[in-house]
Amino acid sequence: MCANWDEFLRAVLARTLAAFLCSAAAVANAASTDATLSALAVQDRDGDAVALSPGFNAATTSYTASAPARVAWITIEATKSDDGAGVDYLDAAESELTDVDAVKEGFQVILEAGANTIKVKVTAEDTVHTETYTVVVTRAAPRASTDALLSNLDESNDAGMTVGTPTDSPNDDFTQAIRFQTGSNERGYNITSVKAVLANASDLDGVRVRIFGARSIGTPYISFFTLTNPVIADGTLTFTAPASATLRKNAGYFVVFDSTASGAGNDYEIRGTESDFLNSQAVGWTLSEDRHARNTDSASWTTYSAVPLIEINGDAVVQATDANLSALRMRDGNGKLVTYSPYFDSSITSYAKKVRAPIDRITIQGTANNDGGATVDYLDEDDQLLTDADSVKDGFQVDLEVGPNTINVRVTAEDGSTTRTYTMVVTREASRVSADALASNLDEHFSKRLFVGNLEPGKILRVQALGFETGGNDAGYVLNSVKILIWELSSLAGVRVRIFSSTAEGNPDSSLYTLSGTVVLPTTDQGPEESARVSTFDAPANATLEPNTRYFLVLDSKFSQLYRYYKVWGTKSDDISKVADGWSMNNYRHTGIRNSGVWTTADEVPFVDVSGYAVVPSSDATLTDLGLTWDDGGTATDIALNPTFDSSTTAYTASVANGVGQITIAGTKSDIGARVDYFDGADSALTDADGNAAGFQVNLGVGANTIKAKVAASDGETTRTYTVVVTRAAGDTTAPTATGATVNGTTLAIAFNEALAAAANLASGAFTVKKTL
Template sequence: MLGTRNRAAFPRVPPMGWDVRAGLCGHGVVARRVRLLRRKSGVRSRRSRPLRRVALALPLGAFLCSATVGANAASTDATLSALSLKDRDGATVAVSPAFDAAVTSYTADAPARVARITVEATKSDDGAEVVHLDGDDQTLTDADAVAEHFQVDLEAGANTIKVKVTAEDTINTTTYTVVVTRAVPMASADALLSNLDESDDSGIVAGTPVDSSTAAPVAAIGFQTGSGERGYNLTSVKVVLANAAASDGVRVRIFNARSNGNPYYSLYTLANPTISDGTLTFTAPASATLQNGTRYFVMFDSTASGAGNDYEIRGTESESLNSQAVGWSMNTDRHVGKKPGTLFWQTHDEVPLVEISGDALVRANDANLTALSIEDGNSRFRTGYSPRFDPSMTSYTSAAATQIDQITIDATPANADGAEVAYLDGDEQLLTDADADTEGFQVDLEVGANTIGVRVTAENGTTTRTYTLVVTREASRVSADALASNLDEHFSKRLYIGNLEPGKTLRAQALGFETGGNEAGYVLTSVKILIWEITHSAGTRVR
C-alpha cells in the first residue's frame, strides 16, 4: 500500500546512485506527489484503486525526486593549495608574501640570467581547472610543453603572470597574480657568445701579484665558433674586471689553438679602453675575422713588469650561457699558464665572465684569404714562412737566402669571383709585378727586411683586409772584389777534416781552381771558408 502509514514498505537505504537528503525524497513526498497527480487528473481518491495507482505513481515519484536531488553536487573550491616559482636550475625563486591560499597577489625578483621561469600551481580540488594568463588576461602558451609544470619566458623588467582557478561547478573562480621582475641583462641579445649574466662568484688573477716577483699568471678561456659558411667578423670582447688600473698593463688578445687544444699564436690584440673596475669592452682591430668551426682563446695577461701589477677577471662556476649564436660554445674550464707562449697549461673550473660580439661574414664583405704561398723560383728551394697560414692571422715572417733575389706570391681570396687582391710595399704603395709574364705575382727582394702587403678588397668595395709578410733576405758572404767564390750557395753537405777517431787516417780536403787570363797574373790576399764545427786542438791549416 502507498501512503504515509505504510513507510515500512519502502527501503530505508536509497537506490544505488541516489543521494537522498532528509526531507527531500521521503516517502511522504512521494505520497503527496501521487495525491497531486490524482487531483490534476480528476480522479478521486478511492481506496478501491490503490494498486493501479501505485504502478503509475512510483516511477513518476522516482523521476521527480531524481530531478530534485540527482547525483553528488559539484565542488565550489577554486583555490590553490600551493604556488611556487623555479628557475632554470630548479632553484626556488621566492615569492612575497609567503603563499597563502587566501592571498591572491604576490611579487618575485629574478636575476638577469633567469630568462624562463617554471610556475608550479597546485589546485586544492582535483576537479578544478587551472589556466595561466598574462597581464592582459590573455591565455599564455607553455614555453616548453615537454617540461613538467608551466614554463613562462621572462622579459627584462616586470612580468605579470596570472593563475586562474575555476572550480568544478564552473561558476566559482579565483585568480592569483604574481609579478616577476627580472633584472636587466648585461649580455647583449645579439652576442655571438656570452655568460655575463651568470653568477659572479670567483676572481681569476692575471699579472704579477705582490707576493711573487716572478710568477705572471696568464688566463685563457677557449671557445668554438659556429658553422657560418664564411666565418665571422669579430668586433669586441667584453669582460668584468676588479682591482684593475692602467698601471697593471691589462691586455686582452685572441689566440688560435694548437692541435692539442692549448693556446698557440696571438691573432689579435684588442684595444684597451680606460682601465677601471667593472664591465669593459675591448675592441678588435678592423676586419678581424674568425673561421667557422674553429677553436680559439680569449687570453688575459699583463704587459707590466714587477710585483703588484696584477688584476682580477671576474668569473663564474656556472656552465650556462646567456647568449649563444648557432654552433658557438665555450669551454667549461679555463687554461692557466705562467706566460702566453708556455707549453704547460693547467685547467680550472671557474671561467671568466666574457662576451664575444661580431656577426657572420657574407659574400659581399668577405675579405679573407683561403691560401697564401711563396715560391723562390729555384727548384732546390721553397721559401716558407712562419707561423703556418691561418686565414685569421695577418702577420707572417720569412727568411730567404742571399741568392734569392725574387719571389713569387700566390694569394687566393675566399670570394675568388668577387674580391680583388693588390700587393703593397712597406709604405702601402702599390707594387708592380716584376715579371708579368710569369704566373703569380713577382716581387724583387733587397738584402734585409722586405715588407710586402697583400690587401684583399671585398666585393662590397669597402671592406678590406691586409696580410703582411716580412721577408728578410740574407746578406751576401761574398766580397765584392773576390776573384772566385761560392759562399752564397746552399749549404747541403759537411766535409770532415782531421783524425775523427784514434787510429784512423787523417783526412784532407782539396778544391781545385783555375786563374784567369790576366797577363801579369794575380796577387792572392786571402781565402775564406765556412767552418761548421771545430775543436780547440784541431790544428786547422789551409794551404
C-alpha cells in the first residue's frame, strides 16, 4: 500500500484540478441577466434633445416628454448596460414598431398628435431577464392640415414681416411674397384656400391675399386671382379662393400679401419662420427659397431669410372634374392671330384685348384640357349662348360691336356639373373714318411720326405727299374734306393741306385746291390708337375730282422760316380702312423738299381721310338762279329780270341803257353735276366775250339780244333752256343844243354832223365834254 501512495496522491490531485477547472469554466460561460439601460435619449427632427421627465435613471422605467406640433417624428437612442442584451421598440399594445428611417442612426418613430407611448424593451443576455422602459411623448395638436397641398403652419413662429404703411414710415408701402412650386399631376390642381398667421391686423388695414404667377427670374409678375377675406383678426386666418381657381402642374406661383388701405398706420404683420421645413405637402409641392419683400415705390424685390407661415389647400384635378382650358386663341377676319393680355394661363380666367375699328369679327377657339370629355360653350355677358356668326368656318365666330364685347368661354367637365368660365373682353375701337370717306387709312396701325416743314438745317421745307386715284364714276366726285392726325406743331407752323394734280410719272404736279380747317392736337403723348384727335380741313365749294384720275394730298408749311414745322401720325400699312368703288390709295407715297420737284418714295404714309361723294347722274336740268350784271365803272350792277326768276319759268326779258354794251350772265345749277352752256337766238354757241373776267360775258347789240342758257343734266339726256331777251336802248340822233364851250378862256365852236352821228348811232347826251384840270 505504501508503495503505491505517491501514485494515489497524484491521481487524487489530478481529479481535483479537473473538477475545479470544469467548475470555473461553467461559471465563466454563464449568460448575463442584466436588462438595464445605461442611457436613454430622445431627439427631434432637427437633432435637438427632447427632455425626459424625470431625468434618466437606469432604475426608473417610466418617462414623459413633450414635442411641438412641427415634430412629426423623433429619434430614440437606447444605450444598453450590457452589450449582450437586446433592445426592441414597441407601441402601447406592445406591438413591434418599425424604424421609419433605417439608414439613420437611432430608431425613428412617427408621432401622432397627442400621447404616443413608446416602450423600450431590454432583454438580458440570458433571454430570461427583461426590463421595459416606457416613454410617453405628447405631440401638440398641429395647425397644418394633413391633406394640405403645402403647409408650414406648425413651424416655429419666430419672425414677423410688415405689410402696408407703418406709422413710423409714412412713405413706405410694403408687400410680402413667397413662392411655391406645384406638383406633377397632369391636370393640375384646384386651390380652395390659403391660411396665414396675422398679427396687429384689423379690417382697416386693407389686408389682401392674391396668387401671382412667377417669372423665370423668381419674382411675381401678374395677379391670377384674389382670395376672399375672413373677418380680419390676429391669429391663423383662412382666405378663400374663387371657385374657379386652378393651378398648372410643375409651375411656380407666389402668395402675395399687400394692403389696399392708404395712409400711415394701415399696416399689419405676417408671422413667419426661419425654418425651411414643411409640415405637410402633396407629392412634388415645394416652398421655394424665393421669399421676397418690396416697397411699392420700388420695382425690385428683396430676398428675406424668413418665410411666411402659410398653408395652401386644394386637391388634384382628375379627368372627370377637369374644366380647364389648355389653350385659348383668337384670330381676326384675315386669320391673323390676335394676342391679348395677360398671356394665356389655365389658372387665369380674365383676359382683355383692344382691337382696331376694322376688326368687326373675331374667331375664338377654346381647347379643353380634357378635350375628349369636357365641352366648351360661348356665352355673352348675360351668360346667354352666343350664335356662331359663321358656322361653316373653323372655330367660333363672334361679331364685334364698337366698345367692349364680353365673351364668356364656359368649360363643362366630363362629370357634367363642374364648370369653369374664362372671360374675354374685346374692346373694339370707334372708327375715325368719316361716314362719307372715299378713301381712308385712319384706322390702320400707327408706325411713326412724320415731319413736315422746317425743323432744322438740312431738313428745309419738308413735304409729305400721298397719292390716291379716283374711281370710275362718269360724273366724277365732289370733295368735301380731308382729315389728318397732327401730333405736334411749332408756333406759326403754317399747316397747309392741298390737293395736287399728278404728273404722268406719278409725282405731285400743280396745286388744284387749298383746304382750310383747324388743328386739333392729342391730349397725351400716346400713339394714335390711344390719343389721336382728328383735324378736319374743308375743301372749297367748287372742289370736284375727275373719274379715273390720280391726285395727291400734299402736306406742307406755308412758311419758309426755320423752326416752322409740325408732325403728323403715319403708318407703314398698305391697307385702307375704307375705300369707295374703284378708288385706291398708298400706291404713290412721297416725301420731298417744297418747290424742288424732287420726290423720294417713303415707307410710311400720313394717316389721311378723303371724304366726299360720287356725283350721281341726275335728270335735274334746272337752275336755282339766273343773274345778269353789267360793269358800272368797276362795280357789278344787277340787271332786273322780268318776271323775277323762278326755276320753273324759262322765258325772261330785261332792258339796259344804250351805254351797256356787255353783260355777264350766271346760271346757278340745281345739280352740281349738270352743265350750263350759252347760245344765241339761232342756237349757235356763244363765246365768252372776255375770257379774263369772271363769269360768262356777252356783247349786246342795240335792240333785242336773245341769250339762251341751256342746262344739260348729268344723266346726259335731260335738258332745259332758259331764254332771256335783253333789249339795249337805241341811241338818240337829235343834234345837241350846245354850240360852244370855253376852254382856258378860249371859246370853242361845236358843230354837230348829223350824218356822222347817225352812222355812229350817237344821240344827244350820249357824250359830255369835260374840262380836265
